Amino acid sequence: MAFDPEFKKNVFRAFYFPIMLIALLWVIKGMEYASGMSLSAYGIYPMKAEGLPGILLAPLIHADLNHLFNNSFSLLILTAAIFYFYKPIAFKIILLVWIVTGLCVWLGGRKAYHIGASGLVYGFASFLFFSGVLRKNIKLLAISLLVIFLYGGLIWGIFPIFPEMSWESHLFGGLTGLFFAFVYADEGPQKEEKHWEEEQDDEDEFPYWKVDEAAIEEDQKNDDHKPITDH
Numbered sequence: 001m002a003f004d005p006e007f008k009k010n011v012f013r014a015f016y017f018p019i020m021l022i023a024l025l026w027v028i029k030g031m032e033y034a035s036g037m038s039l040s041a042y043g044i045y046p047m048k049a050e051g052l053p054g055i056l057l058a059p060l061i062h063a064d065l066n067h068l069f070n071n072s073f074s075l076l077i078l079t080a081a082i083f084y085f086y087k088p089i090a091f092k093i094i095l096l097v098w099i100v101t102g103l104c105v106w107l108g109g110r111k112a113y114h115i116g117a118s119g120l121v122y123g124f125a126s127f128l129f130f131s132g133v134l135r136k137n138i139k140l141l142a143i144s145l146l147v148i149f150l151y152g153g154l155i156w157g158i159f160p161i162f163p164e165m166s167w168e169s170h171l172f173g174g175l176t177g178l179f180f181a182f183v184y185a186d187e188g189p190q191k192e193e194k195h196w197e198e199e200q201d202d203e204d205e206f207p208y209w210k211v212d213e214a215a216i217e218e219d220q221k222n223d224d225h226k227p228i229t230d231h
Contacts, residue, residue, distance in 0.1 A: 010084060011080075011084065013083070013087075014080045014081070014083040014084035014087075015076075015080045015083075016083075017079065017083060017090075018075065018076045018077075018079035018080045018083070019076070021075070021079065022072050022075060022076050024060065025060060025062065025068060025071075025072065025117065026068065026072075028060055028061065029062055029065065029068050039057075039061045039115075040061060040063070040113050040115055041113065042054060042057045042058075042061060043057070043058040043061055043113040043114050043115035044058045044102055044105050044106050044109065044113065044114040044115075045106075045111070045112070045113055045114075046105065046106050046107065046108070046109040046110065046111060046112075046114075047106065047107070047111075051106060051113075052106065054102065054106070054113070054114070054115075055099060055102030055103055055105075055106055056098075056099070056102065058102060058105075058114055058115050058116065058119075058169075059098060059102075059116065059117040059119065059120050060117075061115040061116070062115060062116050062117070063115060063116070067116060070118075071116060071117045071118055071121060074121045074125075074150075074151065075117050075120060075121055075124075077150075078121060078124035078125055078128060078147075079094065079124060081124075081128055081143055082094065082124060082127070082128065085128075085139070085140060085143065085188060085189055086131075086184075086187075086188040086189075088187065088188070089184055089187050089188060093127060093180060093184065094120075094124075096176075096180055097120060097123035097124065097127065097173065097176050097177060097180060098120060098123075100172075100176045100179075100180075101119045101120065101122075101123050101169065101172050101173045101176045102119070104168075104172035104175075104176065105119065105166070105168050105169050105172055108168060108172070109166070109168040109169075110168065112166075114166040114168065114169055115166075116166065116169065118157070118166070118169055118170060118173070119166070119169030119170065119172065119173035120173060121151075121154070121173070122154060122157065122158070122169070122170045122171075122173030122174045122177065123173035123174065123176045123177040124177060125147050125151045125154060125174075125177065126173070126174040126175075126176070126177025126178050126181070127177035127178075127180055127181050128140075128143055128144065128147050128177075129144045129147045129148065129177075129181075130144075130177070130178050130181035130182075131144075131181045131184070131185070131188065132144030134181060134182065134185045135185065135188070135189060137189045139189065140189055154170070154174075157170040158170045158171040158174055
C-alpha cells in the first residue's frame, strides 16, 4: 500500500520535535548516571520558592530508567499526534500544559519532590481525547478512541493509591488537558461537513414539457403514406 508523499512528510515532521524531546530526556538521565548525582532536587517542591524551577525542569527528570522508559513511548506518540493534528497551535498547547500542570502541582501537591513527564502524558492524552469529542471530527474521534484503548488505564493514576507516585501530576495534567481542549475548541480540525453536489436535472437539458412540433408534423406525413392493413 503506497502512502501519499505529503502524508509521509507530515508524519515525519510531527515526530521531529517529540524525538528531540525524548532524546533530551535520555541524555539528561545518562548524565545523571555518568556523574553519579541525582537531579531530583530540581523537581517541583510545592509552596517552596526553591521548588519553582521544577515547574519547567521536573518533566525532564526521572527517578530511574524504568520510570523514563514508561514515559518515553507515551510521550512520543501523544506529542506527535498533537503536532500532526494541531500543528498551528502544537507548541502553544505543549508549553501551556507543561507550565500550568507544573504550577498546579506546586500549588496543590504534597510536600515532596515531584519529578517526571507523566503529568505531560496525562495532559496530552486528555487534550487529544476531549478535543476529538468536542470537535466531532471523524479523524479526531478515531484518535480519541485510540487514546482510550492505549491509555484508558491511566485513569487509575489520578487517585492516591501508590504513595511513591505523583498522582497530583496525573490529576492536574488531566484537568489541564481538558481545560485547554475547551479553550482551543475552535482551533485546529473541525467537524467535517458533508457537501452534496447538486446533480444537474436532466429536465433542464431535455424538458419534457417542450414539444417538438416539427417532429410531430414529420411523423404525421409519414403516417399518411403507410399502408392500411386488415389485421
